[in-house]
Amino acid sequence: MENVDYIIVGDGYAALFFAHHLIREGKSFKLFSESRKGASQVSAGIINPVVLKKFTTFWKAQEKIDYLKIVLSEIESYTSKNYLIEQPIHRIFHDENEKNLWLKKSASEELMNFLNTEFSQFEDVRNPFGTGSVSQSARLDVSSFFTDMFDYLDSKKYLVKEKFDYSQINITENTYKEFEFKNILFCEGMGVTENPFFNDIPVIPNKGHHIKVRLQNDLKNNVTIKKKHFLFPLNNNLYFYGGTYDRDQLHSKIDDSAVEQLVSGLAEIYPFDFEVKDISFGFRPTVKDRRPIVGRHESHRDFYVFNGLGARGILNGCFFSKYLYDFIENDVALPEEISLGRFLL
Incomplete structure (x- = not known):
C-alpha cells in the first residue's frame, strides 16, 4: 500500500492548479485522469477582467489576475515555459452609444484599470465604430499548458492514467486500490453527476x-x-x-x-x-450565483470538492485552489461566497 497525502480526481483547471500547490508545498499525491478533453482543455484560455456585454467587472477580478501571474511564474520553474500570451482583447463597438458607455464606465474606480480609453480601428475586420482594448487581458496557451503539465506529472509519477472507480474507495480505511490517502479531492466538472459523494451539488x-x-x-x-x-x-x-x-x-x-x-x-x-x-x-x-463550489463533505471529513468554475475556469481555478489548500492544511475558513456550506444552510 502506497501512502499519499492526496488523491485528485479530475484533469481540468481546478485539478491542475490545486496539484501545483501540492508540488510547491512538497505534498505527495496521485492525480487520476481519463485523458479525455473536457471543457477546460477545449477552452479559449481567455483571461479577461471585464464582462464585455455590459462593460462591468466581477468579484476579485484584479486579485485573480495578479495571483495568476504569480502562479504561472511558479509553474514555469518546473516546466520551463510561461503560458501567458500577452495578447490584449479588442472589443468591437456596435455603435457610438457603446463607445460612449465604455468611456463613462472607464472613469469608474472599479473599471479605470481595465478599460483603455485609446480606441483603435483595424483594416481587416469590420469595425466601423472602432474598438476598445481591455488592459491586463491576455490568453493562456491552453494546449501547451495541459500537455506540459501532464508530461511533468507523468515524469514525477504523480499521474495515474485511468478512469476513477468510486466503488474501489474504502471510506473507513481511506484507501483506494493500492493507495492510502489522507485527503481526496474531486475536481470533475460535469463528471461530478456520477460521483456518489457529491452528485447533489447544484452545478x-x-x-x-x-x-x-x-x-x-x-x-x-x-x-x-x-x-x-x-x-x-x-x-x-x-x-x-x-x-x-x-x-x-x-x-x-x-x-x-x-x-x-x-x-x-x-x-x-x-x-x-x-x-x-x-x-x-x-x-x-x-452555478446559479456564479461562484465556485469548494468544500468538505458533511459525513466524510477527508473528502473535498472543487467545482463550478464556469466560464472563468483559469482565473477561478488558480485563485480558489489556494483557498482550498489553506482550508485543508491550515484550517483557514473558506469565504462563504464559495463554500459548499452555502447550499447546506
Whole structure:
C-alpha cells in the first residue's frame, strides 16, 4: 500500500492548479485522469477582467489576475515555459452609444484599470465604430499548458492514467486500490453527476462550441478580437472563434445551430472567405450565483470538492485552489461566497 497525502480526481483547471500547490508545498499525491478533453482543455484560455456585454467587472477580478501571474511564474520553474500570451482583447463597438458607455464606465474606480480609453480601428475586420482594448487581458496557451503539465506529472509519477472507480474507495480505511490517502479531492466538472459523494451539488451544464478556421487573409494585428465571440490566431495558420453558451442542447454531439451561430458571427466581422477546419465543444460546470463550489463533505471529513468554475475556469481555478489548500492544511475558513456550506444552510 502506497501512502499519499492526496488523491485528485479530475484533469481540468481546478485539478491542475490545486496539484501545483501540492508540488510547491512538497505534498505527495496521485492525480487520476481519463485523458479525455473536457471543457477546460477545449477552452479559449481567455483571461479577461471585464464582462464585455455590459462593460462591468466581477468579484476579485484584479486579485485573480495578479495571483495568476504569480502562479504561472511558479509553474514555469518546473516546466520551463510561461503560458501567458500577452495578447490584449479588442472589443468591437456596435455603435457610438457603446463607445460612449465604455468611456463613462472607464472613469469608474472599479473599471479605470481595465478599460483603455485609446480606441483603435483595424483594416481587416469590420469595425466601423472602432474598438476598445481591455488592459491586463491576455490568453493562456491552453494546449501547451495541459500537455506540459501532464508530461511533468507523468515524469514525477504523480499521474495515474485511468478512469476513477468510486466503488474501489474504502471510506473507513481511506484507501483506494493500492493507495492510502489522507485527503481526496474531486475536481470533475460535469463528471461530478456520477460521483456518489457529491452528485447533489447544484452545478448546471453550459455547453460551449468553438470552431477553428482558416482565413483567406491573415489578420495583421496580433490581438484578440471580440464582438459576439472571440477571434484569435493559433498555430498552423488557423484561428480560434468561439464560444457559444447553451443550457438547453445538452446532448453529447455537435449542434448544427451552434455552428451556424459561430459561422454567421464570424462572417459579420470578417469580410473575406474562411474555411471551418475543426469543431469542438465542452460542458462548463456553472452555478446559479456564479461562484465556485469548494468544500468538505458533511459525513466524510477527508473528502473535498472543487467545482463550478464556469466560464472563468483559469482565473477561478488558480485563485480558489489556494483557498482550498489553506482550508485543508491550515484550517483557514473558506469565504462563504464559495463554500459548499452555502447550499447546506
